[in-house]
């Protein structure tokens with residue numbers, strides 16, 4: 001079995017090169033100033049230029065307004081927008097229509113009933129990402145990238161009529177179990193390939209990608 005990998009929160013050329021040469025299918029740039037991984041459009045543009053055609057350049061946004069999205073897309077040719085805030089289906093549809101870019105909605109899970117949130121996005125977004133709910137104290141400051149997993153069994157045996165990926169507390173050591181339990185076709189990782197929040201370790205990026213390739 002092979003799974004696609006997204007390396008999220010890249011902010012240096014060394015980390016981008018490790019992701020690209022290691023075989024990432026997606027790379028993620030965080031455009032959310034409170035995050036230790038945040039980049040400005042001007043910082044992101046040269047990083048995006050290191051990414052060959054075929055690897056999906058993803059921009060992570062948290063409840064961004066149109067002016068912010070327009071300013072990012074003016075500088076950075078993104079292929080996919082990751083909506084990591086409280087974007088409604090209507091807002092996701094409006095972003096897609098206005099900017100003509102694919103969108104991936106993040107749904108934060110804690111228990112099986114949280115999956116009810118999927119249905120309103122079907123037929124609207126291009127892809128889903130299932131992540132852990134942030135701790136209450138981080139909800140308004142860092143709504144993702146907290147190295148937290150959720151109960152993967154919530155996803156066991158489920159299928160979805162659109163592409164999706166799994167995130168939250170993944171590491172090279174737990175990815176095999178995560179895929180075995182959830183059947184995830186793609187994985188998204190940030191903290192697990194860092195030495196500290198915002199400090200990506202190229203060796204850890206390579207190790208994660210190698211472990212995913214070995215599944």
Ligand SMILES: O=C(O)c1ccccc1NCC(=O)[C@H](O)[C@H](O)COP(=O)(O)O
Pocket residue numbers: 008009030032035036037038060062084131142143144145146147148167168169170188189190191192
């Ligand atoms: O990375 C951030 O700082 C961040 C800030 C605000 C919203 C989301 C953020 N990150 C999300 C991700 O990097 C991933 O999609 C996912 O949450 C995986 O995170 P991790 O558990 O750190 O691997």
